[in-house]
Amino acid sequence: MAAIRASSLRQKTVIVEKNHSLGEKLLLSGRGRCNFTNAESDMDVFISRYGQNGKFLYSAFSRFGPLRTREYFSSIGVKFIEERGKRIFPKEGGSQRVLDALLMQCRKYNVKIMRSTPVKSIKFKDGRIDYIITDDNEYSAGKYIIATGGKSYPKTGSTGDGYEFARRAGHTVTSLYPSLVPVRTRETWPKLASGCNLRNVRVTVLVDGEKVTERFGEMEFTNFGVSGPIIMELSQFVPDWITHEDGSEAELQFSLDMKPTLTNEILTARIKRDIAKHSGHGRFHGLIRSLVPAKMVRLILELSDVPEDKPTDYMSDEEIAATVRLLKDIRMNINGLWSFNNAMVTRGGVSLKEVDPSTMRSKLCDNLYFAGEILDLNGPSGGFNLQVCWSTGYIAGSVN
Ligand SMILES: Cc1cc2nc3c(=O)[nH]c(=O)nc-3n(C[C@H](O)[C@H](O)[C@H](O)COP(=O)(O)OP(=O)(O)OC[C@H]3O[C@@H](n4cnc5c(N)ncnc54)[C@H](O)[C@@H]3O)c2cc1C
CATH class of the missing domain: 3.50.50.60 (FAD/NAD(P)-binding domain)
Structure with missing residues (x-):
């Protein structure tokens, strides 16, 4: 030009x-x-x-x-x-x-x-x-x-x-x-859902536990963390969030809400309906399969304390509440950005x-x-x- x-x-x-x-x-x-x-x-x-x-x-x-x-x-x-x-x-x-x-x-x-x-x-x-x-x-x-x-x-x-x-x-x-680059997580479990593209999810950014911003849209898990449009956009600000002004390290977390359009109450009611519908033969892994994309199932089962074979009829209210919390707040600790080789x-x-x-x-x-x-x-x-x-x-x- x-x-x-x-x-x-x-x-x-x-x-x-x-x-x-x-x-x-x-x-x-x-x-x-x-x-x-x-x-x-x-x-x-x-x-x-x-x-x-x-x-x-x-x-x-x-x-x-x-x-x-x-x-x-x-x-x-x-x-x-x-x-x-x-x-x-x-x-x-x-x-x-x-x-x-x-x-x-x-x-x-x-x-x-x-x-x-x-x-x-x-x-x-x-x-x-x-x-x-x-x-x-x-x-x-x-x-x-x-x-x-x-x-x-x-x-x-x-x-x-x-x-x-x-x-x-x-x-x-x-x-x-x-910048405009995938983000690394301290956790290694994102690789369990590597390649899984999630639409209509919300990512909330927390610095030292305080919410700083949020984005709604598409994201993806990778072998080392997270990527996709909303993550790439957030990556621009990661260097600012990850260090305090005095140079010390901040705690930067992304919280993924898989069901941003449902309140905890509505999601709880939906899960209870699902359990009732499959009464007598429902298992926890089947319940999760009905709630998240196929590529996410392994990861959610890994992060949940509920045994995957547990009959859903026997799930306690606390286990249902924990499942709702998990689907609405998957926490990831962000420890950096991918290299210049992958940055736009x-x-x-x-x-x-x-x-x-x-x-x-x-x-x-x-x-x-x-x-x-x-x-x-x-x-x-x-x-x-x-x-x-x-x-x-x-x-x-x-x-x-
Ligand atoms: C995968 C990817 C997708 C992107 N998609 C978009 C998009 O859709 N929309 C958007 O707005 N932006 C996008 N970008 C960003 C955009 O492409 C860049 O910001 C833009 O190309 C920068 O243009 P530039 O001319 O400044 O530098 P460059 O395009 O990087 O060109 C620099 C040139 O200088 C030459 N050069 C370097 N050093 C020397 C040297 N010593 N001697 C002689 N020549 C040299 C290089 O060979 C190169 O040809 C994307 C970037 C990537 C990597």
């Missing part, structure tokens, strides 16, 4: 790309469907999705915001559709269509693309970039845009090189964490205090600009992360 914008303004533009092909991560986005922006029309709401740092985007969004992005892609042949959560996807062709359309624009404006050319280092002189060094050459330019992405999914080429370049230019890089985005990046929000120009190095995920900006899933790339790329590529 930055290169297209610059070249469309008659700037001689070169993309120096480490990989042989461009847009490896873009091709993976939205599971190959590329959720490239979001149709949220209230700018304040849109910006609030990036947390505190979101306000940095007001200027960029006022020139090339989500609406302009949709119009732009439409104008270059990417028709789009809106789906659940106002997510915008290409109508046809998925990520490949988006990438092809962008590459076509590069061709149209004669952007030179140097493939398989990793930038190894950058030389600075008098507060400016003097030249960049690749494996076999040095290149100099009037203006440089670092758009090397974050450090998640490193096999796509985003290995975090740009953070080092930024540091060498004197920039602060804030702490980097994987990197939280943290080049400090926004050192970048001019109206130009994306470094405040420390005259001819240096930043665009995309390398900046300390990240949002939830839903098209918010690519929107940062389009908007900051467009601004960084503009002649100032």
